[in-house]
Amino acid sequence: MKPHLPVMLEECLEFFKGQHIKVFFDGTLGAAGHAEAILKDHPEIETYIGCDQDETALDIAKDVLKPWGNKVKFVHGNFSNLDEHLKALNIDSVDGFFLT
Numbered sequence: 837m838k839p840h841l842p843v844m845l846e847e848c849l850e851f852f853k854g855q856h857i858k859v860f861f862d863g864t865l866g867a868a869g870h871a872e873a874i875l876k877d878h879p880e881i882e883t884y885i886g887c888d889q890d891e892t893a894l895d896i897a898k899d900v901l902k903p904w905g906n907k908v909k910f911v912h913g914n915f916s917n918l919d920e921h922l923k924a925l926n927i928d929s930v931d932g933f934f935l936t
């Protein structure tokens with residue numbers, strides 16, 4: 837199987853460069869390529885919310901993001917229900933997000 841290449845990865849990283857991020861919402865976690873790169877670039881992240889509507893994608897992401905332990909909260913659902921997801925996690929706001 838070909839590895840999945842995260843689209844416009846450098847551009848995504850560049851966008852958040854220099855920003856101090858505590859809470860990040862990734863609405864299309866997929867195979868977690870973007871997530872892994874953002875987490876490496878921003879060790880200050882306290883909570884990374886990875887959402888995907890596809891359970892198989894979430895299983896792959898859980899494996900990839902193991903090194904970040906409890907910092908990553910996995911959400912099985914549609915990113916359009918962001919308010920609900922944040923409420924369930926007791927989080928009021930996010931410092932950054934993407935849907936890629």
Ligand SMILES: C[S@@+](CC[C@H](N)C(=O)[O-])C[C@H]1O[C@@H](n2cnc3c(N)ncnc32)[C@H](O)[C@@H]1O
Pocket residue numbers: 840841842843863864865866867868869870871887888889890893913914915916936
């Ligand atoms: C191109 S992949 C994401 C790639 C990912 N960023 C990476 O680095 O591997 C798109 C993902 O978005 C998910 N997705 C698409 N629409 C969604 C939605 N409305 N809510 C949640 N997940 C969604 C799909 O299930 C798929 O896993």
